[in-house]
Amino acid sequence: MEFLLAIITGLLYAAGLYMMLRRSLVKLIIGLIIISNGANLLIFLLGRITKGHPPIIPGDSKIFTEIYADPVPQALILTAIVISFGLQSFAIILIKRAYQVVKTDDLDEMNTIEEDYK
Amino acid sequence: MQQLLLYPLLFQLFLSIFLMFFWKKIDAQKIISIVGGFIAVFLSGVLFYTVWNSGIQTVQAASWEAPYGITFVADTLSATLVLLTSIAGLAVSFFSSASVIPARLRFGYFPIYHFLLLGLTGAFLTGDIFNLYVWFEIIIISSFVLITLGGEKAQIEGAVKYFTLNILASIIFLTAIAVLYGLAGSLNMADLATIIPQLENRKLVEVAAILFLVGFGIKSAVFPLYFWLPASYHTPPSAVAAIFGGLLTKVGVYALIRVFTLIFLEDVFLDQILIVIAVLTLFSGAIGSLVQKNVRKIFSYLIICHIGFMIAGLGMGTEIAFAGMVFYLIHDIMVKTNLFMVSGLIYRIKGTNNVRFLGDLYDKFPKLSLLMFIPLLSLIGVPPFSGFWPKVSLITASLNEKNYIILGAIIFGSLLTLIIITRLWANVFWKKGKELTKRDHFLYFQKMTKAKKIQFLVPIIMLAGVSLYIGFGAEHMQQLSNRIASELIDNTQYIEAVIPQNN
Amino acid sequence: MKTLILRTASNYLLPILLLISIFILLRGHYLPGGGFVGGLIASIAFVLHAFANGLKNTKRLLKFHPGYLMPVGLAVSFLSGVLPVIGFDEPFMTGLWMHDAIPVLGKLGTALFFDIGVYIVVQGVTLTIIFTISESA
Numbered sequence: 001m002e003f004l005l006a007i008i009t010g011l012l013y014a015a016g017l018y019m020m021l022r023r024s025l026v027k028l029i030i031g032l033i034i035i036s037n038g039a040n041l042l043i044f045l046l047g048r049i050t051k052g053h054p055p056i057i058p059g060d061s062k063i064f065t066e067i068y069a070d071p072v073p074q075a076l077i078l079t080a081i082v083i084s085f086g087l088q089s090f091a092i093i094l095i096k097r098a099y100q101v102v103k104t105d106d107l108d109e110m111n112t113i114e115e116d117y118k
Numbered sequence: 119m120q121q122l123l124l125y126p127l128l129f130q131l132f133l134s135i136f137l138m139f140f141w142k143k144i145d146a147q148k149i150i151s152i153v154g155g156f157i158a159v160f161l162s163g164v165l166f167y168t169v170w171n172s173g174i175q176t177v178q179a180a181s182w183e184a185p186y187g188i189t190f191v192a193d194t195l196s197a198t199l200v201l202l203t204s205i206a207g208l209a210v211s212f213f214s215s216a217s218v219i220p221a222r223l224r225f226g227y228f229p230i231y232h233f234l235l236l237g238l239t240g241a242f243l244t245g246d247i248f249n250l251y252v253w254f255e256i257i258i259i260s261s262f263v264l265i266t267l268g269g270e271k272a273q274i275e276g277a278v279k280y281f282t283l284n285i286l287a288s289i290i291f292l293t294a295i296a297v298l299y300g301l302a303g304s305l306n307m308a309d310l311a312t313i314i315p316q317l318e319n320r321k322l323v324e325v326a327a328i329l330f331l332v333g334f335g336i337k338s339a340v341f342p343l344y345f346w347l348p349a350s351y352h353t354p355p356s357a358v359a360a361i362f363g364g365l366l367t368k369v370g371v372y373a374l375i376r377v378f379t380l381i382f383l384e385d386v387f388l389d390q391i392l393i394v395i396a397v398l399t400l401f402s403g404a405i406g407s408l409v410q411k412n413v414r415k416i417f418s419y420l421i422i423c424h425i426g427f428m429i430a431g432l433g434m435g436t437e438i439a440f441a442g443m444v445f446y447l448i449h450d451i452m453v454k455t456n457l458f459m460v461s462g463l464i465y466r467i468k469g470t471n472n473v474r475f476l477g478d479l480y481d482k483f484p485k486l487s488l489l490m491f492i493p494l495l496s497l498i499g500v501p502p503f504s505g506f507w508p509k510v511s512l513i514t515a516s517l518n519e520k521n522y523i524i525l526g527a528i529i530f531g532s533l534l535t536l537i538i539i540t541r542l543w544a545n546v547f548w549k550k551g552k553e554l555t556k557r558d559h560f561l562y563f564q565k566m567t568k569a570k571k572i573q574f575l576v577p578i579i580m581l582a583g584v585s586l587y588i589g590f591g592a593e594h595m596q597q598l599s600n601r602i603a604s605e606l607i608d609n610t611q612y613i614e615a616v617i618p619q620n621n
Numbered sequence: 622m623k624t625l626i627l628r629t630a631s632n633y634l635l636p637i638l639l640l641i642s643i644f645i646l647l648r649g650h651y652l653p654g655g656g657f658v659g660g661l662i663a664s665i666a667f668v669l670h671a672f673a674n675g676l677k678n679t680k681r682l683l684k685f686h687p688g689y690l691m692p693v694g695l696a697v698s699f700l701s702g703v704l705p706v707i708g709f710d711e712p713f714m715t716g717l718w719m720h721d722a723i724p725v726l727g728k729l730g731t732a733l734f735f736d737i738g739v740y741i742v743v744q745g746v747t748l749t750i751i752f753t754i755s756e757s758a
Contacts, residue, residue, distance in 0.1 A: 020286070025278070032285055039292045046300025056651070073299070076248055080292060082657065083255045087285060089750045090262055094281060096757070097266070098274045110275040121706050124713050128703060135699055138692035180714040 005045045012038030025095040025105040032091060036084045040077045047073025123175045123192040126162040126200050127239050129154070134232035147228040148215035154232070155208030162197070162204040162239075169197040174605075174615035176245070184617045185309040191245035193612055195444065195602045199242045199372060202448060205584060206364050206455045207235045209577035213459050214357040216573035217466065222268045222355065230267075234260035234361065241369050245616055248295055248305045250373065251288070254337070258284045261366060264358045265350060276350035283346040287336035294329035301326065308616035311380045311609055327382040331391070334377070338370025340429055341398040344422045348406065351421075352414035352471075356462025359414060363421055364455030368447060371428050375443070378432060379606040392433030397527040400426030404534035413461045413471040416542060417454070420497070423531050424450055427512060430524050434515050440603035442511030445595055449496065449504040449588055456493040456581040463490070463574065464546065466563040469554060473542065477551025487547050489575070492582040494543065496589060498536050504588035507596065624673075631673035638666035646740050647726065647733075656736035660743025667744075668751055676755060687752065690745030698738025701731040 016035025019027045052067035099105050133154040140146045169175055169192050179188045192200070211231070218227060237256035244250050261284075266277045299305060301322055302313040317323055332343070339347040347367070351359050382388060403423025410416045424446070431443025463486070465471050467479065480487045492503075499505025509532060516525040556562075563574065588595050605611055642663035649655030671679040705711035718730040726733075 020282070028282060032282070032289075035286075036289050036292075039289050039296065042293060043296040043299070046296045048300075072305070076295070076299070079248070079252060083252070086259060086746070087255070090259065091281065091285075093750075093754065094262070094266060094274070094277060096754075097269060098278055101269065101271050101274050107278070110278060121710070121712060124706065128706065128713065131699060132703075135692055135695045138695070141688075141692075177712050179712055180716065181712050 001049060002045065005041060005049070009038050009041045009045060012041060023107045025098060025107060028107070029088070029091050029095055033084075033088055036080070036088075040080055040084075043073050043076050043080070047076075121177055122168055123165055123190055123197075123243060124177055126158060126165060126204060127190075127236065127243060129158055129161055130232055130236035130239055133158070134229045134236060137229040137232060138226070141226060141229075142224065144220055144223045147223065151211045151228045151232065152208070152215060155204070155211040158204040158235070159201075159208050162201045165192060166197040166201045169194055174611060176615050185304055185306045188249050189245035189306060189308070189616050190243045191308075191612065191616055192243055193602075193605055193615070194598070195372075195375070195605065196242045198444075198448065198598065198602065199368075199451075200239055202451045203235060203238045203242065203365060206361065206451060206581070209455060209459070209581050210357055210361045210364075212573060212577040212580075213360065213462070214355075216570055217462050218355050218357050225267055227264070227267060230260050230263045231361070234264065238365055238369055242372060245307050246305055247298065247307055247310065247377075250376075251291055251295060254291065254369075254373075255288060257366065257369065258288065261362060265354045265362075267358075268355070270353070273353040276353035279346045280350035283336055283343075287333050290329055290336070291333035294326050294333055297322065297326040297329060306616065307376065307380055308613040311383075311613055312617075314381050315383065323382070324385070324387065327378075327385065327388055328391075330377050330382075331374070331388070334370045334373045335395070336370075338367045338374060338425055338429075339422050340395050340425055341402050341422075344399070344403070344425075347422060348410075348415055348418040351418040352412055356414070356458055356465060360455045360458035360462070363417065363458045364451050367421055367425060368451055371425060371447065374429070375432060375606070379440075380609050380612060383609075389433050389435055392429055393521070393524060396426045396430035396433050397523055398426075399423070399429060400527045400531035404531050404538070407538050408534065411473050413464060413473060413476070413542070413546065414458065416473075416538060417457050417461060420457075420535060420538065421454055423535065424454075426531060427508070427528065430528060431512055431515070434512075434519055434521060434524065436515050436519065437600075437603045437607050438511055438518065439515035440606050441596070441599040442508045442515060444602045444606075445508035445511060445599040446505075448595060448599070449508060449585070452581050452584050452588065453493050453496050453504065456578060456585065457497065459578050459581070460490045460493060463563065463578065466561070466574070468551075469557050469560055469562065473545045475552055475554060476546045477549040478547075479551075480547040486575075489578060489582060490547075491543075493578075493585060494539050496585045498539050499532060502589050502592070504585050504592075504595075506589070507592045508599075511596075511599075628673045631670050635666050635670050638669070639663055642666065642740075646736060649736055650732060656739030657743055659736075660740040661747065663740070664744045664747035664751070667748055671751075671755070676752065680752075683748075687745050687748035690741050691749070694738045694741030694743075694745060696738070697741060698735050701734035701738060704731055 012034055016031045016038055019031025019034060022028065022031070047070055050067060050069050052069040055064070055068040055071050057064060095105070098110070102110055104110070133150070137147055137150055140150065175192045177190045178184060179190060214227065214231065234257060237253050237260060241250055241253035241257065244253060262277065262281055265280055266273060295305070298310065301317060301319065302310055304310055304313060314323060336343040351362060354362070378388065378392070400423055403419050403426060407416050407419030407423060410419060427446050428443045431439045431446065461471060464476065464479070467483065468476055470476065496503040496505050499509050509528065512528055513525060516522070516528065563571065566574070642659045645654040645662060646656055646659030649659065667679055667683070670682065702714040705715040705717055706713050709717065716730050716732050718728055722728045
C-alpha cells in the first residue's frame with residue numbers, strides 16, 4: 001500500500017510540475033491543483049498508514065489499549081484541502097479575469113511593456 | 119494578563135472582522151483602520167516591553183499542552199517584529215487612506231489589509247510549524263486580493279506570476295512539513311528542535327531542510343527564486359507595494375531564521391549553500407537594479423539585493439553575524455516600507471515613476487525632497503543613518519570568519535546601492551525635468567487639500583523618524599540585536615520556555 | 622435547466638438538505654461532520670436550487686447577498702474563541718462547557734458556537750464564489 005501511494009504521489013508531483021511548466025494558464029491551474037493533491041497524499045503517506053481505531057480513549061481507561069490511527073496527518077490534510085479550496089477558486093477567477101483583460105491565456109504574451117508617460 | 123502575547127493577534131482579527139461590517143462605508147473604514155493601527159502599536163508595544171523585561175512568553179492555544187497543541191511564543195525576535203509590523207501597518211493605514219483611490223477601497227481594501235497584518239503577526243508569533251504554514255496562507259491569500267484589486271492589465275499580469283510562484287512555494291513548504299512530520303512525528307518547533315538532532319537518518323533531514331530553504335527562499339526572494347518579485351511589485355498601488363516590500367519578503371526571512379537557528383543546526387553543507395545564495399542574491403539584485411528605469415522597479419531589485427545581507431548573516435552563523443542580520447532586518451522593514459511610500463509620493467507629484475521623465479523635484483519641493491532624502495540615506499547606510507550599523511556588524515563577522523567572499527559581496531552590494539541611489543537622486547531630484555503634459559482625472563499632490571497633504575506626509579515622516587531613531591539610537595538597537603542574537607545562538611531558552619519539563 | 626423533475630424535486634430537496642446540513646453540523650463534535658461539511662451541504666442545497674430555478678430565483682429566496690454571511694460567521698467564531706480570554710483568562714479557544722446537558726443538543730460548549738460560525742462562513746464564501754462565477758460567465 002505504501003509503495004503504491006509513494007508511486008502515485010511521485011506521479012502527481014511530476015504531472016503537476018509538468019502542467020505548471022506549460023504556457024497555457026488553464027493548464028497552469030490544473031497543474032497547481034494536481035500538485036497540491038500530491039502534497040496532501042504525501043502527508044497522508046508520511047504520517048504512517050495504520051489500520052486502527054479513531055484515537056478516542058474510552059471513558060473507563062487512561063491509555064490506548066488498541067492500535068489507533070494518528071489523527072494529526074488527517075487534520076493537516078483537512079486544513080490543507082480547505083486552504084487550497086480557497087486558493088483554487090481564487091485562481092480560477094483570476095485566470096478568467098486575466099483572459100478577459102489580456103485576451104490571451106498564453107503566459108508568454110503576458111509581458112506588456114509598461115506604457116511610458118506621454 | 120497571561121494571554122498578553124495573543125492581544126496583537128486577536129486585535130488584528132477583531133479589526134478585520136469589524137471592518138467587514140462597514141463594507142461600503144469607506145470613510146468609517148479609514149477612521150477605524152487608523153485608530154485600530156494606534157491600538158495595535160500600543161498592544162504590541164506592551165508585548166515588547168513585557169518580553170524585554172520578563173523573558174520569553176508562551177501561550178498554549180486552547181490549553182492543549184505543548185508538543186500536542188499549538189503554541190504561541192514571543193521571544194525577543196518575534197516581539198520586535200510584531201512591534202515593527204504594527205508600526206509599518208499604522209503608517210500604511212494612514213498612507214492608504216490618503217493615496218488609494220475610492221474605487222479600490224470599495225472592494226474591501228481595509229478588511230483584507232488587516233487580514234494581511236493578522237497573518238504577519240501570526241507568522242511571527244506562532245511556535246508550530248504547521249500553524250506557520252496556515253499563517254503564510256493567510257498572508258498570501260490577502261496579498262493576492264490586494265495585488266489584484268483594481269484589475270488593471272499590468273496588475274493582472276503581475277498577479278499571475280506572483281500567484282503561481284507563491285502557491286508553488288506554499289506547496290513546497292507543505293511537502294517539507296510532510297517530510298518533517300514523517301521523520302519526527304511532531305510539529306511543535308521547540309519539540310522538533312530536540313528531536314531532529316538525535317535522528318539517525320541525516321540524509322532525509324537534509325532533504326527536509328532543503329525543501330524548507332526552497333519554500334522560504336521563494337517567499338523571501340533570494341537568488342535564483344526571486345523573479346516573481348520585480349515582475350509584480352511595481353503594479354499595485356504604492357500603499358500595497360509598501361506593505362509588501364516592507365514585510366512580505368521579511369516574513370520569509372524570519373521563517374528562514376527560525377527554522378535554521380532552531381531546527382536544522384550545525385550543518386556545514388547548509389551554511390555553505392546559504393552563503394552562496396547570499397552572495398549571488400547580493401550581486402543579482404544590485405546589478406538588476408542598475409538597469410531599471412522605473413523608480414519602483416529599482417526599489418524592487420534593491421529589496422532582493424538587501425535580502426542578501428540578511429541571508430549572509432544567517433549563513434555565517436556567529437553571534438555577531440546574527441546581531442548584524444537582526445539589526446538589518448529591523449532597519450530594512452522600516453526603510454523599504456518608507457521607500458515605496460516615497461515612490462507613491464513622487465508618482466502623485468509628477469504622475470509618473472519613470473526616471474527618464476522625472477526631475478526638478480529638489481527645485482520645486484526642497485522640503486519634501488529633504489524628507490525623502492532620509493530613507494534614501496538610511497538605505498545606503500551613510501553613517502550615522504540606520505543602514506550603516508548592521509553592515510559594521512556583518513563586515514566584522516565576515517572578517518572574524520575570514521570569509522572574504524562574503525566580505526566582498528557585502529561591500530559590492532553596499533557600493534552598488536550607493537551608486538544606484540545617487541543616480542536616482544541626480545535623475546529624480548536634481549536633473550532639469552521635462553514639462554509633462556498634465557493628466558486629466560488624476561489627483562496631483564499639488565492640488566490636494568491641506569488635510570490630505572498632511573495625511574500623505576504623516577506616514578513618511580513617521581517612518582523617517584523611526585529610521586532616524588534606529589540610526590542615531592543605534593546603541594539601543596545594538597543592545598536589542600545582541601540580545602536577539604544570543605537567544606538565537608542558544609536555543610535552549612526557547613525550548614525551555616515552550617516545554618518547561620525539558621531539562 | 623428546464624427539467625421538470627429537477628425543478629420540482631429541488632423545491633423539496635432544499636429544506637431537506639438544509640435540515641441534513643444542520644444535523645451534520647450538530648453531530649460534528651465526536652462523529653464525522655462539523656461546520657465545514659455542514660456549510661458545504663447547505664450551500665450545495667442552494668446551488669442545486671439555482672441550477673433548477675435560475676440564479677435570480679435563488680437570490681430572491683435568499684433575500685440578501687451571501688457575502689454578508691462572512692463577517693457574521695467570522696464574528697461568531699471569533700467571539701466563541703475569545704470568550705475564554707476575556708471572561709476566564711484562559712488561552713484563546715479553550716473549550717468552555719456547560720455543566721448540564723440540554724435535551725436534543727446535548728452539552729453546549731464554545732466549540733459548538735465556533736462550528737456554527739464556520740458553518741455560516743463556509744456558506745457565505747461558497748455561495749459568493751459560485752454566484753460570482755456564474756453571474757460573470
